[in-house]
Amino acid sequence: MTYEVIRHQLPLFDEDGRAGATDDEHGRDLYYLPDLPEEDPYAAGHRTCAGCGPAIQYRWVLKAAGQDTVVAGPTGCMYVANSTYLCTPYTVPWAHTPIASGGSFTSGVAAGYEAMIRKGRYPGPYPNILVMAGDGSASDIGIGSISGALYRNHDALFICYDNECYANTGIQVSPTTPYAGMTTFTPFGKAIPEGNKLPPKNLAKMMAEGHPHCYVATTTVGYPVDLMNKTRKGLNHVGAAFLHCYTPCQKGWVYQTSMTVELGRRVVESGLWPVWEYDPAERQYHYFYPPVQRPVTDYLAMQGRFGHMLPEHVATMQVGANRNWEAIGMDVPAPLRDLEDPGRHQRLKDEEYSMPLNRGAGA
Numbered sequence: 001m002t003y004e005v006i007r008h009q010l011p012l013f014d015e016d017g018r019a020g021a022t023d024d025e026h027g028r029d030l031y032y033l034p035d036l037p038e039e040d041p042y043a044a045g046h047r048t049c050a051g052c053g054p055a056i057q058y059r060w061v062l063k064a065a066g067q068d069t070v071v072a073g074p075t076g077c078m079y080v081a082n083s084t085y086l087c088t089p090y091t092v093p094w095a096h097t098p099i100a101s102g103g104s105f106t107s108g109v110a111a112g113y114e115a116m117i118r119k120g121r122y123p124g125p126y127p128n129i130l131v132m133a134g135d136g137s138a139s140d141i142g143i144g145s146i147s148g149a150l151y152r153n154h155d156a157l158f159i160c161y162d163n164e165c166y167a168n169t170g171i172q173v174s175p176t177t178p179y180a181g182m183t184t185f186t187p188f189g190k191a192i193p194e195g196n197k198l199p200p201k202n203l204a205k206m207m208a209e210g211h212p213h214c215y216v217a218t219t220t221v222g223y224p225v226d227l228m229n230k231t232r233k234g235l236n237h238v239g240a241a242f243l244h245c246y247t248p249c250q251k252g253w254v255y256q257t258s259m260t261v262e263l264g265r266r267v268v269e270s271g272l273w274p275v276w277e278y279d280p281a282e283r284q285y286h287y288f289y290p291p292v293q294r295p296v297t298d299y300l301a302m303q304g305r306f307g308h309m310l311p312e313h314v315a316t317m318q319v320g321a322n323r324n325w326e327a328i329g330m331d332v333p334a335p336l337r338d339l340e341d342p343g344r345h346q347r348l349k350d351e352e353y354s355m356p357l358n359r360g361a362g363a
């Protein structure tokens, strides 16, 4: 006898009911939080750095997923800093996987639950199954196993928490490290003054274009409701889903610890991280159009890892941002177009930039 596999349908959070919102000078509401679940499957008491972006992502994702969740974590900061022998911050089943095996391990969990439910050996419903892998794992060492899982369409959510470096082993360059991002493997010097010479791998577009039957989306820790809703959409999607989330690493990027969420918005507002959703039913991308378009200096100058940039490097970054604006169908305002000229820039450390309202608080 074969039993039916019953799946959860998680409701989305209301993006519009913004009671108690407070606008900043650009009309962005800063403090919007709808009624969120009180449960915290990622409990307090772990050992990540203060202001750790990946830890913020872990908390919001697991709040959105809820208690009937099975989560895997390949090797990286979010394994090492969260877990010691016989001790983890999770109140749901969790497993560590080797760094290359996040995709294959999670496929096996998904296939196993499906088979057990069909055979009547597990009562169901089918749990929310997800893996949160770092960028080193998801975009480099373990990309093959995640791509395989997406291709085979296992019913699970595969998430890359992207802190743009191999953080846990000492902030080495990864394929998603931005151009000019300084890491311990891309120091700046006379021979290579920009530090990292390469642009980042476009992981999310690779996943969407390469696996057109999958739900794929990008987001950042600057937009918690967007992150939680995309988590739920990915879990509700029957089949494989991939989420790419920007998660600042204060240790590796050298910024004030209170600025993690602010960076999560500025990276979008400066055109360096397009936020979008790929709908496999329509085979179309849906882009988020931020209400503010900033020069890249507003983003770069907040971080020590870019402090060495020369005028031509800042201009190169602005060219890339302007291409991104065009790619999502937004106009490039004339002042941002002008900033493609190196002659309009100084060394980054001397550039003026718009200060966050609460700059310094809590630092």
Ligand SMILES: Cc1ncc(C[n+]2csc(CCOP(=O)(O)OP(=O)(O)O)c2C)c(N)n1
Pocket (backbone or CB within 6 Å): 054, 075, 076, 077, 078, 099, 100, 133, 134, 135, 136, 137, 138, 141, 163, 165, 166, 167, 168, 169, 174
């Ligand atoms: C096959 C293999 N190569 C290298 C390592 C060493 N290693 C452990 S954690 C880590 C960093 C992982 O980076 P990422 O996936 O981006 O996660 P993060 O540390 O940034 O959170 C590396 C390289 C490993 N565990 N396994």
Ligand code: SF4
Pocket (backbone or CB within 6 Å): 047, 048, 049, 050, 051, 052, 053, 054, 055, 077, 081, 163, 167, 168, 248, 249, 250, 251, 252
């Ligand atoms: S090094 Fe970065 S990613 Fe790792 S715990 Fe610290 S802030 Fe988080």
Ligand SMILES: [Mg+2]
Pocket (backbone or CB within 6 Å): 076, 134, 135, 136, 161, 162, 163, 164, 165, 166, 167, 174
């Ligand atoms: Mg990383």
